[in-house]
Amino acid sequence: MAETTLTHTSQMDRPQGLRGIAADWASDQRAFKNVSWGKAMMWIFLLSDTFIFGCFLLSYMTARISTRVPWPNPSEVFALRIGGSEIPLILIAIMTFVLISSSGTMAMAVNFGYRRDRRKTAILMLLTAALGATFVGMQAFEWTKLITEGVRPWGNPWGAAQFGSCFFMITGFHGTHVTIGVIFLIIVARKVWRGDFDTGRPGFFTSRRGRYENVEIMGLYWHFVDLVWVFIFAFFYLW
């Protein structure tokens, strides 16, 4: 009886709105009432990562505003010749669609994870990893193309020298994030496939039992990678 009452209190009767924020953040209790520590820490990590990418985009903005030399036109720089005509930004557009698709499959993997559908979860996660790897492959192609055309961190044939350093720094860091995500996706997919989260098998590194929530935490990271690309696409490629 006491427990029901308390459960009721902790779930339903907590104040909402601004009053709820004050109540949740007040001292001597945990601030995030219905979020596990794993999920909360992933969110806080993502917040710190937001600042990292925010600073990259800020420094890019500063460099681009403060240079007297015209900035190279990304629409032309990233155009591809397909079937005899130049199509602007086409590779970047395809990369965007690939990454969004991978976010969609990841969201569905999380959903099937909570439904305890091991097979579908693992397959969707591996599909997500495959799309992520495709993205990194296309990025490698793009880097190769630009490097052969003479883009360097200290200069390029078309305009402001800072273009190269901004490009390599921002897309390089993002690509690294995608690569790490692909590796972790494969690791978590393997755990799902083997049924680690059903049998409570301890993890090889933490020795703790995983739960299907791990899939969602993995998903948070992956969606964040997609999210960063949304901003890079807008500010670096389209602006």
Place this chain on the structure above:
Amino acid sequence: MAEATANGLGQHALHPAHDAAIVAKAETHQEHPIKLYLVVWAWLFILSTCSYLVDYFGLHGYLRWSLILIFMMLKAGLIVAVFMHMAWERLAMMYAIILPPILVLVFVAMMVFEADYTLLTRIAFFGPGP
């Protein structure tokens, strides 16, 4: 009566442990119909296509910038709210995560002034661009 008192006492003594167990039980996960994700996915495709078309049709000036920013914010909002399930979190969580990045805009404003000043001094000393 005695039992009730003991129970009451026990409840008080156990309160912190009790509370932790209950909070752990209250940790919720999100289950939504697959259709929701498919709809959001479709919208992300549409919005990405729109922002690509802004470049394809060569729009420029304030029209271009405002369209890019609108499509960007809509996409980011959909990803954070639905795919990352932020829409269903408590407000304490939303504010803790979403408020700090918004404060970065102050930094943006500072750097815009700084960069404009740098450009001004460069033009003053080296003349307008080559």
